[in-house]
Amino acid sequence: MARKYSKKASAQVERAMKKRKAGTLKSGRSGRKVKSRKQAIAIGLSEARAEGDKVPKKRKTAKKRKAG
Known part of the structure; x- marks a missing residue:
């Protein structure tokens, strides 16, 4: 079976996890x-x-359906 994620993508996730552990990873707009x-x-x-x-x-x- 083919790989779902590329090796580069795995490296990006690993980098983000290390930054999180170090306490330097920040989220988008709010920072x-x-x-x-x-x-x-x-x-x-x-x-x-x-x-x-x-x-x-x-x-x-899934989109929520309107009641009524």
């Missing part, structure tokens, strides 16, 4: 420190995606 593991992974993947590395597309969330 707050990232404490969550999941958020650090998401940041690493989005950076890899921006560089054009092989990363699957983001999952679409």
Whole structure:
């Protein structure tokens, strides 16, 4: 089976995780420190995606239906 993520993408995630552990990883607009593991992974993947590395597309969330 083919690799889902490229090696470069894995390296980006690893870099983000190290920055999180060091306490220097910041989130987008607010610039707050990232404490969550999941958020650090998401940041690493989005950076890899921006560089054009092989990363699957983001999952679409289910839209809430209006009542009435």
